[in-house]
Structure formats: C-alpha cells, structure tokens
Amino acid sequence: MANFGNPVQVLNPGGFEEKGEMAQMSNLIGATALSDLVKTTYGPKGMDKILQPSGRGHSDKVQVTNDGATIMKSIMVQNPAAKILIEIAKTQDDEVGDGTTSVVVLCGELLRGGEKLLQQKIHPQTIISGYRLATDVAYKALCESCVDHGKDKEAFKKDLLNIARTTLSSKILQQEKEHFANLAVEAVLRLNGSTDLSSIQILQKPGGSMRDSYLDEGYILDKSFGVGQPRRIENAKILVANTAMDTDKIKIYGAKVKTSSMVKMAEIEKAEKSKMKQKCEKIVSHGINLFINRQLIYDYPQEFFADNGVAAIEHADFEGVERLALVLGADIVSTFDHPESTKLGSAKLVEEIMIGEDKLIKFSGCARNEACTIVLRGANSHLLAESERSLHDALCVLSQTVNETRTVLGGGCSEMIMAKAVTEAAKKTAGKQSIAMQAFADALKQMPTVISDNAGLDSAELVSVLEAEHYKGNKDAGLDVNIGSVGNMRDLGVTESFKVKQQVLLSAAEAAEMILRVDNVIHAAPRERRQ
C-alpha cells in the first residue's frame, strides 16, 4: 500500500518523457542523422537516392531522386527533431522551390556546432543568442554581396540563365543543362512576372533522348478528337466548357419520373433528347468549330457536333481546362444562353500530332501567349520523373527570381562571405556569445566542405584555399568542382537566387534555435491502431 519511494505515475501509460541532456542529445542526434542522410545529395556532384515505398501495391513504384524535399517527404521518421527538419524542407519547397537540401544540411551543421558547445557546458540560451547575432550579421553580409540586374534586361536574362544552369547542375539534367536552362528561362519569361507555374505544362513522353525535349510555344493537350471529326482545324474558334454532356439530369431535389404508359415514357425520353439537342444547338450557335469540355461527351452530342462540323474534345481534366482557358483567352462556360457575351478562344491552328507513338492535340498561334508546354523525352519513366522534378525546381527558382531580381554567387561563395563576416563580428563581441558565433561561421563553412567532399575532392585543402582567397579580398571566389580548384564564380556564371539563399539562412537558423531551446521531450502514448 505504501507508496514511499515508488515513482508516481503521472503520464498516461505508454507515454514517457526525456529530460535535460538526454532530450537535447536525442534531438540533436536525430536532426543531424537526417541531415547526414541528405548531405550526400548536395552540390553539383551529389549522389542520388533510390526511394522504395513500402506497403502493398506500391513497392514497384521506385523513385530515383536528388531532390531533398522529395526524399524527405518520402521517409518516415520517428524523431521529433527530425520532423522539424522535414517541415522546414517542405516549407522551403513550397515557398521557393529549391534549396531544400541546403536548408537541412545547414540546420544540421548548426545543430552539430550547438552540440559541441553544449558539451562544453555552455547554456543553450547563450548559444541561441550567439546564433541570433550571427544570423543578423550573415544576413547583412548576404544582402551586401548581392547584385541586382532587374533593370537591365539583357544582363538579367543572363542572370536567369546562370541561375537555371546552377540549379540544374546538381540534378540529373546536368548533361544537358545548357539546353534545359534555355528551356526553363524561356518558359518563365513568358509568364510576365506571374509566379503561377500552372500555366507551364510539363509533359512526359518516354522515348527519344533527353536532348529531344523541347519547349512548345503552343499548348499541347494529351487528348484526342472525337471519332469522325476533323483532325486539323485552321483559324479555330474554341468554346471551353465545363458542363455535363452525358445525360443532363434535373437537379431539383426529389424529382422522379413516373409514367402511366409506354407512350408517355417515350415522350419523356424524347424530351430528354431534345433538351440535349437544344443544348448542343446553343453551343453550335456560338459559331465555333471546336468544343472542349471538362466532362464526358456522350455519343449523341458527339454525333451532333460532327454533323455540324464542330470538333469536340471530351474529358480534358481540370487543370487542362484552366490552362487552355488561359492560353486561348477563353471563358470557361457552363451555360449557353448568351453567345454574345461569351468570350471564345481562338487559335490559328489546332492539329493532331504524334510524339513517339502517342497522339496529342496541339494548339498553336493562340490568342494569349502566356502558357506553354515543355515536352520531356527520355529513356525511361524514372528518368523522366526525376527530370520533371529538376525542371520544376528550376522553374520555381526562376519565377521567384523574376520578382526578386537580386542574385548572389553560388559554389560556396556566399557562404564564405557570410562566414567571414560572422567570424569578424565574433571577434568584436565580448562574452560567451562569440563562441557560438564562431560555431555558426564554422557551420556555414561546412557547406563548401560538403560540396567538395561530395565531388571527391580534398575538402580541407580546398576550403582553406577558398577562405584565404576571401580574406585576400577576392569576394567572387568559390569552388569550381569541375576542375577541382578555386575559381571566380562571377566569371564561371555560378549564380543563385538571393531569395533562395535568404530563406535557407533564416529557416535553418530558426529551426536550429527551436530545437536547441527544447529541454524536455514528452511523448504521449501512441494511439492504438485498430485493425
């Protein structure tokens, strides 16, 4: 009965807590382990990962990828600190599209630095305040180092090309990076500053080689014409619709057909048909020669359209319809009573084309030119999927850069500039914070180290040379992993978007701070899974 000395059970059975140093250690180890996992994919010579999903029916869907966000979305982790890292990678992906690996690696390095300081019995809050000072200094240095070519169109386009090349060089597309950089820049410039990437369609078609990928100025829809309808339409007038073309049900609640004789039944059937006929007539009366619907088109209206010389495309998916409307400058229509106020789309030429073995419909000479299609070709579907991810990253970065035109240098150059600034500031800071600031600078220096390690180069040697260059005042020095030496990044054109770098720095610092602040981890009892 007596409860002396026995621990009192406070938490739910199954729940437990980790305290103090144990909690900190488990968090730091979890976070650094995750960062080590993706570390090897970082940089132009980074390696890829194979992801094999578990679970029934999925085990054959293998992904080969180099994209940090994709890797981290796919792995299941238990460690709560590692979950925070995954969260920042996701945010990075949603916000700027690229730099997902960088943010996790940097955060992991910051925590590794923090761990060493903790072992020296420095209080986490002191480390945090040091990291904060360092983040401010680094951010300022980053802002100072950036270049803005937003006003000068030619130079800006060159910047964009450089950024695209830098982003692509760490991906599978690096073989053809020149080609794809051009593709991506051209596609983004067509958007006129919008960041809505949905108007750039990426179409994967296995077959051919990667070099055969191309940007199509028009729009390609992965659908085919109805039977017996023209395969080629010049000066097309297009109605884009979202309406039921199967059976037009009456939507009034509770309507029910009840007839007393076969005759009446036939009449109603006729009425139903005539209703559909009316609808078709109304559609035809818009004076169109192409009708595109989001939903299915049944045989009867299909036939009616064919008779009236109107081609019809059925079941264009939701995104397809939105994009089409955007390209063709048409309204998406659901009622057809006012032909005069409906905006029709137009295209000079709509024709069926063949890519590989598939029939597709191509719209060229469209009213509005904002959208376009990139057709990716490649040997197999894994390759294509990875190419699409890489291209998507590049497009994201570019579209963000169009709005935030500042650029910084890559190849570990910006990191070195920041590290240098932080080191100098640390020397001027009195108190324990300066040790933490130094650790922050060391973490920044790890970024070029990882790049060169992944490239199989002597990182200790290279990074020290790089650092020396920077202290000599050569602000453009960075790693040229292709020849394995330090080079001038501006001449090499290794450029990155300022927005990406800024987000990497701030998110990583924020997350590191958050993890370091924790001194207690409480696990609730896992929810019972019912079979």
Place this chain on the structure above:
Amino acid sequence: MSVIFDESGRPFIILREQDKKQRLKGYDAQKSNILASTSIAKLLRTSLGPRGMDKMLVSGDGDVTVTNDGATILDQMEVQHQVAKLLVDLSQSQDDEIGDGTTGVVVLAGALLEHALTLLDKGIHPTRISDGFEKACDIGVEELARISDKLEFNKDNLEPLVKTAQTTITSKIINKHKEKFADICVKAVLDVADLERKDVNLDLIKIQGKTGGKLEDSCLVDGIVVDKDMSHPQMQKVVKDAKIAILTCPFEPPKPKTKNTIVIEDKEQYEKLYRQEQEYFVNQVKQCKDSGANLVICQWGFDDEANHLLLQNELPAVRWVGGVEIELIAIATGGRIVPRFEELDAAKLGSAGLVREVTFGTVKDRMLFIENCANTKAVTIFVRGGNKMIIEEAKRAIHDALCVVRNLIRDNRIVYGGGSAEIACSLRIGEEADKISSVEQYALRAFADALDAVPIALAENSGLNSIDHLSKIKSEQLKTKNPRIGVDAVGSGNSDMRTQGVFETLIGKQQQLRLATQVVKMILKIDDCIVTGSDQF
C-alpha cells in the same frame, strides 16, 4: 487496510481490493498527491522566464509541438494522475481568465505543496495549513494592490502597453522580434477595443498563420484574411470598393427540408421543370446583381452553371467560407448575413475598400485579403514563419500578449515582473507571520518561502547563482523599501524592473496567487484516494 473485523473476529470487507482498485489513505495519500503535483511543477519550472527553455511534445499520432506555454504543455502531455490533472485544470483556468502566467501559477502551486509537505512532516494538521495559506494569500493580494502602479496610456501614448506586451513575448521563441509583435498586438487590441466600456472582444482578432517567409513578414491586416480563393479561375482577383453580399444559402436549386418527391408524368412537366431549374440560377444571380453587390461570399457551394453565370455577370464569388469567418466578415464589412436570396438588398451589403487574392510561394496557395473595411472593428494578425511549429508557437505567444493588453485596458494597474512582486509579497507575509500567535504562523512562513520559488526559478533559468542572487535582492528590497527590485534575467546589470520595463498586470498576478492557493487547499484536504481501475472488457 479497508478490512475491519466484527466482534467475533471475522474479516469484514468494505472495499474489495483487487488489482484494479487502489486506495491510499491519510498521510500516504497526501504525500503521493503532492509528489505527483510537484513533478508536474518541476517540469514547467525550466520554462519560466525570458531565458526559459521549450518543451517538445509528441502526440499520439506523432505530431510535434514545440512550446513554452504552460497551458499548452500541460494540455498536450496527457496527464493521467488524478491530482496532477487538477494542476492541468489550474493552468487552464488561468489561461481562460487571464491568458498569461500559466507557467507561473503551476510553479507557485508546486512550491506551495512542497512546503506544505514539510509542515505535514512536522505534524501540523492539513486544515491548519490551509487556513494559514488562505490568510497568507489575502495578505499577498493586498500587498500586490499596494505596490501596484497605475499605468497611464492613451491613444497617442501606447508605449506602456507595448512594454507590457513585450514582457509577455520575451519568454517565447519569437522574442527576437518582440518589439514588432508587441506593437502588432497592441494595435490590434486597440482597434477592436471598446475604450468606454473598457472591454475587448478578442474574438474580433483573428490570427491566421501561413508557413513560408520569415517572422518579420508577419503583419497586422486591417480586415480579414480568409484561406479561400475565387470560385472560378477567371474571376477578377482584385475588387476595389467592394460591396459584399454575404450569403448562407447555396447557389443551387432549393432543397426543402421536408422530404418530397416531384413526380414527372409527361413531357410538358419535364420541360417545365427544366425551365424552372434554369430560372433558379438566373434569378439567384440576378438578385445578387440587383442588390448592387460586386462580390459574393457564400458559406456553401455553387453549381457549375451558377458559377459560370456569376462569371458572365462579372460577379466574383467565394464559396465554402466557414461559419466563423462569415461572421467576422459580416462584422468587419458592416454587412448582414443573408440566408435567402429574396432578402438581399443594398442596405444589407457589406463594404470594403479593397479585396484581393494573394498568391504565395510556388504552389497554388491563395488567400483572400479583405481590407479597409467599413467597420475597423475586426482585424487579422497574419503570421509567417519558417515552419509550422514556429507559427503555432507564435500564435500562442500572440494570444497571450493580446490577453495581457486586454487585461490592461480593463484594469490599468500593474506590478513589476522579474520576481520583484513575489519577493515583496514574501517579505510582507513574513512580517505578518511574526504577529500571529497560533500554529498558522508556520503556514504563513511556508507560504512566504514558497513565493521565493518564482524568482529562484527565474534566476536558475538565467544561469545565475539562484540562492545567492535571491538573498541579495531580498536584502536590497528591505534596505531600500523599493518593491521593484527583481531578478535581472537578461544580464543588463540593472535590477530595477521599472527602468527595465518589465511589467505584468496586477489582476494576472493576483489571480495566480488566488488560484494556486485554492488548488493547494483542495489537494491538502484530500486524505483518501480511491482509484477505480478502468473497466476492462
């Protein structure tokens, strides 16, 4: 043992003791209860103050929360122990009533219980301890009122309010930008405050988070932010001088609540019904248009045809807007919520200077900003940050700060933070204890000692030599008769909390004392603890 014997010596079972049932009595019960409570208090202790640490909570489903807020920690750690649950409730009620100081109140209660335990060891009866605590609490509350200062502020001088909000935010992770967030909070509260009635309805302040960007990008939106977009991709994205129709009826054919069937018997009926259906949509849109609206916000969905008709009539519309948001929009824009199309007229429309759809990041994330509303009495604090957890924590911190500012508007008396108020109370209670000739004297002294727990925890968390530091402050307070001397947690070399600008509300502090005392009294009164094991099937 729950077994007694009758006169012939046979056992007589009162409570069947099985595995599932546990029973603790007398001193054992008190001791076990106090142990459980103090273990909770110890957990929160390290979160106290500007240098306090955070806790990471992993829920049953594996979701991670990182927080510093006492009420949230206790709420999510799924406490099982029955007495520990009282402490969870304690911090919850502090949260409901005051909004801030949820950690402090638990730490205080834990310290009180710890000291009560030593008194119990001495053989003092729990009731006497309770009485003494009660008396001490009264003295403490009185003393707090005595040392409190009136905080004078008006529309042009918000500095004192901002300072107090900052004190609250300092202990949270967003303290890097505390000036900015304190500023946002004060402005938000003043926007919705009813200064004449001295009340603030915090429901009018919406806190909306969105991952991405940085904490500095957070801002106060003079209006409402809704996580929705226009119902048709081709509708205009910006509406200036919007006249908003706020509807709670769907753009769909009516669905009568009574079950009905419409029987179609012949062709005419079929066609009639078809025409009628078409007319519904046309009429609905026409009614909206006729009322003069140029934006429709609807709680329900739209039929495809209605959606297109809206587009054709150049009437942008938003669908599936939640009930709470609809209400807020109605308040902000001064419009009426209209449940039927027929009742729509110009007088019932809300108005806003600017409604725009904003796109974020690289995914198709859109939000609707309704700004420059007719009635400024509804605002949104829009929080951005690097990850989901930090935004959640920022939201909690903002909620605390909002509560504090509201409390100040209700009652502008403040005390000083940094443990100074607790020390002043402790000194005063110590003095009073000497004047009492009964056993309660011990309880009063214990209470005074327990109050020291807060400054000690503060000093400990700030990496100071706590006992040494506390005695220094105490003697200084005694010497100078200055109740504003507290723990210098941020290492500024100044221990006068007025010049450091560490303010806390008087009612918050008083409430802490009262609530903690009440719970402690309740726990002390328990002398028998019967736990029925959970039923097993």
